[in-house]
Amino acid sequence: MGATPTSGRRLVIDGTETSDSSDCYVIAEIGHNHQGSVEQAKKFFEEAQNCGANAVKLQKRDNRSLYTREFFDKAYENENSFGPTYGLHREALEFGRDEYVELQAYARELGITFFATAFDFNSADFLAELDMPAYKIASGDLTNIPLLRYVASIGKPVIFSTGGGTLDDVRRAYDTLAEGNDQIAVLQCTAGYPAEWDELDLNVIGRYREDFPNSVVGFSGHDNGIAMAVAAYVLGARIVEKHFTLNRAMRGTDHVFSLEPQGLRKMVRDLRRVRLALGTGIKMVHARELAPAMKMSKKIVAARDLPAGYVLAADDLALKSPGDGMSPYELDAVLGCALRVSLSEDDALSPEVLEEPVPDKEPSGAFSESTGNDV
Secondary structure: OOOOOOOOOEEEEOOEEEEOOOOOEEEEEEEOOOOOOHHHHHHHHHHHHHHOOOEEEEEEOOHHHHOOHHHHOOEOOOOOOOOOEHHHHHHHHOOOHHHHHHHHHHHHHHOOEEEEEEOOHHHHHHHHHOOOOOEEEOHHHOOOHHHHHHHHHOOOOEEEEOOOOOHHHHHHHHHHHHOOOOOEEEEEEOOOOOOOHHHOOOOHHHHHHHHOOOOEEEEEEOOOOOHHHHHHHHOOOOEEEEEEOOOOOOOOOOHHHOEOHHHHHHHHHHHHHHHHHHOOOOOOOOHHHHHHHHHHOOEEEEOOOEOOOOEOOHHHEEEEOOOOOOOHHHHHHHOOEEEOOOEOOOOEOOHHHEEEEOOOOOOOOOOOHHHOOOO
């Protein structure tokens, strides 16, 4: 089931418009794959821009207010840890205002859009003070109605993921966001890291398009690969978000299911190609087809030498390539016609060599393989 164009679907982020007729808006989700390093984050930004992504995205948390004290202080000592407790691990990966300002300036220099996910009220305020061009809501906050209402009230485009939720959860979240904001995009997402192929539920994209006819629909993919992004586009997704890394072997839990630069570059390439390949829905004959079509198609020719005045029957004719004469669909119309001139075997029929059909002449014979019907 392909996408049906709808003029009401339109999302504008940082001057880029996304709609049913546009290229896919590609978000390189960096999250905290930068490992707390601004210089490494800049490398991520640069590589994403080189790959053709429209935007790079980080995640912003106010860790002290976001987690319970018990959870913040929980021991977190493993190969992916950047701190002895979960809270300190998260703090080591968190950027503050100075880092965000520096990264904003670098993104502008590169010409790539930069925004972030707000995980809590303090983070939403933090991003608002920096005048972020858009906001992302993670799947974990699909039912966080107070946060959804607060972020929507900032007045910037909001993209929300729907992993781990029911359709009722998605509708409730959408209605909340849309109360005071008409720039809402909803992403089909499966909150598995990575998600299995049979958990992606890409046909939900069509469901979202029906339920939210005025909003851009997209796909946040946690799968290992790039093919499903193209499938999502064909189904009507016009935003694709994929986790991005410089090296899948880097330390951290998200790297293993993230795309490396080569993968992101290929995904962007394929998404651009598929928009062109889908066309307009109008069946066309392209200039590139003309020569091959003539070479492979057939025309009506004389099956043997025929004298002038001869009244044509089916077994007098054959269908042969190239197709630079009367088309086989005109065969029935020439039966019973008399020849104005004599024809040699393989001479092409044309209206100029034919008289009007002879009324009292019944075409005889049957068109068969022996007269050239091996087509």
